Amino acid sequence: MGQPQYLMEHAEEARRLELKTEGGPVFRQALWAGIKPGMRVADMGCGSGKTSYFLHHLVQPAGEVVGVDASRSRIKHAQESYGAPGLNFACRDLAASLGELGTFDFIWVRFVLEYHRKKSPEIVGRLTKLLNDDGILFLADLDNNCLNHHPLPDRLDKALKKLMLVMEKERDFDPYAGRKLYGYLYDLGFQDIKVEMEAHHLIYGPLNETDRYNWSQKLTVAAQRSGYRFPEYPSGYREFQQEFLSFFSDPRRFTYTPIICCRGRKPARQLKPRS
Template sequence: MVSRSYIMEHEEEAQRLDLKTDRASVNRQALWAGIRPGMRVADIGCGSGKTTHYLHQLVQPGGEAVGIDASAARIEHAEQQYREEGVRFVCKDFYQPLLELGRFDFIWVRFVLEYHCSHSREIVGNLVEILKPGGILCLIDLDHNCLNHFGLSPRLDRAIHGIMGRLEKMQDFDPYTGRKLYSYLYDMGLKEIAVEMSAHHLIYGPLNKVDAYNWTMKVEVAAKNSGYAFDEYPGGFEEFQEEFRAFFADPRRFTYTPLIACRGIKSNSG
């Protein structure tokens, strides 16, 4: 039975999202996709609202940004931290039709579809419905998410792959979403599709505080709650956690995750 619960749900999730959201990356990716002043923008799966704030700045003067998320806790945080003139936040399940929100010139979907493997194509279809003719849909996600490390012991490698397999099966998580994005835009009939690939995680040498916190939370929340048995470890999850922390703190460690960004334009006749 696939669960729709959010695998990273914990009381500090809004703070984690705020910490890991980088203005320079958002700006570069959104400008590459074609965002410009005056646009009406939807930030799908807006989380803490920080990205919505950055997108709103990019569409000034005259633009509007709407952050949409199914989590009431995240929307409450966004309202408290990032509500301003021209920005609003909506708590809504984007599995459902979104036409009541009106139509948008630019729709941004970053690090969202990976949590909705069996429904990701359906979600994209809902978004195309609220995209204006000539509007831009930008999909950004990871590939081989959390799976590319060098320096792991054999049992740590087995455990990490086992955890991700468990999340795929039981939580509808997709570590390989990035490679599918182009096909979604192509199959929906979008035009002028462009694709860019870069490194999202590129971690080597001394570990910085943001990466340390982010990956610690991934282990403490997603790995712990995955349901994986940790049979490789006589001490169970705690022993796995201890070995992962030691591996990740080692400056010899090398970790990377490819990021794939795709954008397409809706036909004027659409």
């Protein structure tokens, strides 16, 4: 089998993930979810390994973190950058069997399900089987992803909306993944479910270099891989790219994206999905 086709796959993806991953939100969200020292933790879709590194700090002493990602190059980067006693990495497809990884007290899944629109319920069900009794499953994703900008020119607004529709249908991307997370946990019978929402992107005024790089890479990689022809623009993608970057660089621009975090506890009995 070939490696899964990740929408943001490109040579600099590990760098993009490194730049946009900050310790503060990881610590805050993981502590809110209930991570504790001594736990065995899985970071599913670990990317560059930076989040796994932060989670590893939170489970010391005696805790263990296993970062899991489908990209061999990013797993290699993670091992070389962050590998340490109690912090290991494994190259696995989340849509395949993961039983050989063992079981966990806490499973972290952040910014992953948005790339698996059709298979998200199946993936969450599979991960649930890896949880120990009373284990915690943490799901976090963006909602209305890439769609909240003001004031957008009409042509750019129409192009972005059509682009996201194409990515949903053709690239299995889900710009509304966040709002579905609570339902996954509820349907699987999780207990002590908690939900939190906050701004992940909140961009106004002068554009900092991290946001400039992150969004230009998202635009360059995802938009081109989508297959959308950008009929709104006589010159196609390049004209769209130019207009978006000009808009995004304007300090009057206002952009936001909410992140929705859900956590639930697997009861000490066999889960029975709710009808």
